[in-house]
Amino acid sequence: MLGCLAGVSFAATSTAMAQPAEPYKPVTTQDLLHAAQSDDWLMVRHDYNSSDYSPLKQITTKNVTDLKPVWDFETGLKSGHESPAIVNGDYMFITGPRDVLFAFQASTGKLLWKYEHDLSHVGLKTVCCDVVNRGVALYGDAVYMATLDNYVVALDAKTGKVLWKNQLEVPDLGYAMTLAPLVVNGKVIVGESGGEYGARAFIQALDAKTGSKVWRFNTIPAPDEPGGDTWPKGAYKTGGGAAWLTGSYDPATNSLIWGVGNPGPWLAKLRPGNNLYTDSVLSLDPDTGKLKWYYQYTTHDTWDYDGTNEPVLTDITYKGKTYKALVSASRNGWFYAINRNDGKLIYAVPFAHATSVKGFDAQGHNITDPALYPDIDKEIFTCPSFLGGKNWWPISVDPQTKYAYVPTFYSCMTMKGTSVAYRAGLPFLGETFLVKHDPEHPDNWGAVQAINLSTGKQAWVFPSELPWNGGMLTTAGGLLFSGSADGYLYAFNAKTGKVLWKSPQLSSGVVAPPSTFKVGDKQYVAIYAGWGGGTPIWGGEAAKEPRVRHIPLGGHLYVFAL
Template sequence: MTSRRPVLKTWLFGSTLLALATVGIAAAQPAYPPVTQARLDNAGHSKGWLMFNRSYAGDDYAPFTQITPQNVGTLKEVWSSSKVDIPNGFEDIPVVNGDYMFVTTPLDHIMAFNAKTGKLLWKYDYHVPKVALKTVCCDVNNRGVALYGDMVFMGTLDNHVLAFDAKTGKLLWNVSLEKPGIGYSISGAPLAIDGKVIIGSGGGEYGARGFLAGLDAKTGKVLWKTYTIPSPSEPGGKTWPVGAYKHGGGSPWMPGTYAPSTHELYWGVGNPGPWLATMRPGHNLYSDSVIAMDPDTGKIKWHYQYTRNDTWDYDGVNTPQLINLKYDGKTYKAIVEANRNGYFYAINREDGHLIYAKPFVHDLSILGIDKTGHAINNPKVRPALDKQIFTCPSFLGGKNWWPGAVDPKTNMAYEPTLHACMTMKGVPVSYAAGLPYLGETFQMKPDPASPNELGSIQAIDLSTGKQVWQRKTKEPWDGGAMATAGGLVFSGTTNGKLYAFDAKTGKILWTSPDLGSGIIATPISYEIDGRQYVAIWTGWGGVWPLWSGKLGTSLANTPRGGQLHVFALNG
């Protein structure tokens, strides 16, 4: 993650200029089924797609069997939205409840469609003040919404949380969590649990001290706020030099996961600040970690740190996916994650102890795992002032934020993967509110182990952590993955095509036509009236065109603008 000052632009929906207001499209709306806690607890079995990663387990797995390896070749587009002329990356994961589909776009616009017909039901265009865009790191993303009761919730780049009437789009409340322009931003989707809306901050590249907040869903009242970089008086506070915690980064900028059976919340925490680790000796908790929390109070119960004293921007925000795992003859309630540091992890979610960690990309930064179950940093590839290093993976990681999928039938995880390296060099830096706080320069480089292939999607056996199959591409694989009970894995690529793979073998079974722009979002699937649909946003942007340097030249002319595409079987 790095700094950028994006330009706020007026955007067009089709040919009509959108006003900065809620617009109701039709008086007669479909019935809206309230989203109860019981429905959220069982979202994995829903006909819709009720939250960012489909279920609290974060598995991006749809239990639908209508579309199969035998018939996926007849998949066709049944509706699409008008093109949204915003030249930034579309990273939203649509959320579907009944006939309603809710989507967001860059610069914090939200729309509701009829999920069956594509009819626009309502839209709301939030005005992002220019001061907020000073400290937006990596494109002006909005990754989605949460549902609870009859409401829809969205975070904004200027650190607000908004609640809407799901049926009409009427704004119900608007709460600010932090001032804009001083380092903070919100781009991730919220998570709704037991009448609370939980959301995390971004801003680690600006020295913003990361936090998670729990808000009352009905009123927006902030019920708790937990900083993910502890003060000296809190557990973990002594892992920082004196005073460094105030600007320590550690932003929990992606949504977490939740176990209803134990009422425990799991959330990933981002990179420490500044990037240059020689300025902050110590383990630097809870940066680059997954933390277990009480969602009622925000209290941290345990943690596991993927990369101690991180100096490569390896982050820890990738989705902590919840599974029941059998490994080495023992059964565990586990978290699995393909981490930015290049290792695939399985962690005991009952106590935070490591089960296993296996490399899934070429890795020079991490030498292995020590006896305590933690990564061993390679001292030879740690930058310092005037010391330049070369290492793999790059600061974008072996896998960035885009979700992987977990399939309980195949017992595999499907991971979008980057194969790229970097040079890094330490430079002097001091903290100033609203300015980048890195202390390192960097440049993306090809991976010498895979010089002609920048991306792949791979399947990993959950019982061993070992790769089962992999399909590589010349370009990066920046889109998320979804698995279905029909034996398929769906994922899109930078060439603007959505693919369906055989979940067991990785064979390509279906390829969409060119959808007009690169894909960096995650597909979803839902059922209405007995028909299974697959939906995906196109819209090239995000981190790759901003920070890939010469590695990104082949994609420099990729068309921009977003469009939502929905597919179903022919006939």
């Protein structure tokens, strides 16, 4: 039975390891609204804009070479580690794979408590890709986590005691959650995964105090709903549209901005139409879940290009005009700037080799190449691969440089149609695929690149022989931090791209975004090493690369300071 439970015992365990470092300061709505100016790291991408930018500047381009490890923690877990460290005062919260949550004293690494969500009853057979968790949300005295078996769990931030939990869907039939929740106006907002299994996905809001369900927005409309006529009869029930990455929030318009993933099945000929609202970014009223507008990145997608990549809210000036914009580096290889007030396209430029989406019409709608749609007897070669020009690893937008920093994946793919029928809990693809090297970048699988938001043009690029799967962090100290697949944390000059510092080699490759915070008078930078995620599972020729295949596994949290 699905429902909200409070005040009862659970099989999951919370273990207190030590007394809290100092009194915990409750996180208020005002704290979240002003997180962009905070010395803490209060939410998964620092602030409601999803900027992954911190105003801290103790660590600078001049002294970053003095950065040293100050504490570390080994999780003992071998799957992908994809969470940033979330910090409030001297309290740090970070999740590991299989829904483990650790609370530390942020300045010393003293373990305060540990929560292990009970997954013993779940097969996890419909979790894609890897059994990861991407972080937590904070509000009041609680810390919130979404789980692989579709619970939202609220825990006491001081002790790890479970306050409530609510299961949104039955596991193992197509649904799972890997994202970090977002708290807006006293509501905990999450999105479901499951696009590869024919799940009809949704975005769900729950009351932060009680866990009760407030509203649900189905990302695939029913026939009698707006957009329902973009699907063939009955197809909406298995239409995918997973909302598996955390969205953003615009307080000025009270708008929740959230991305939606690929349609199901993958083979487009089985579902004629534009297939709303897949591969789209949505603007929703966070109080009611009502749709305000949408923009579809890829219509009638057959390449698994998703639209989930984080929308970063920022003001831009383009061709002499200033816009309240959102920017996003999409899986389909295009970098978008969209008016966040009405969803109209400002500009789109390719940041990776893009062939299936080949341009845009006068209304800003994408134009796809009909020759690059696979079929049962037709194999195609297209770029980028389904892993995208960028996957989930977040970009950062720096208000000083006015650049966006993009972790880029150089890959293409072959793809061919196959017969498929929907069966609950089984993959619903209808296509085979193989990730291959991008012929435009024969020596590199990845890069870090900076894009000038005023022009859409590349400002600088740092090529990488291996895939670059680490998220971006910029700071007011003029720095860009990101971790590499071969296990280093880099510090770049954000303006020029020059490498200023590289950490000692970490124990594993990095797929997590870094975060930075200040306790007392000291600034810290935290990063998880813990290779995993989609690239080693589905990366094709990239996964077979010897230096990728031999990346050590195992989670390890590192914290650096001057």
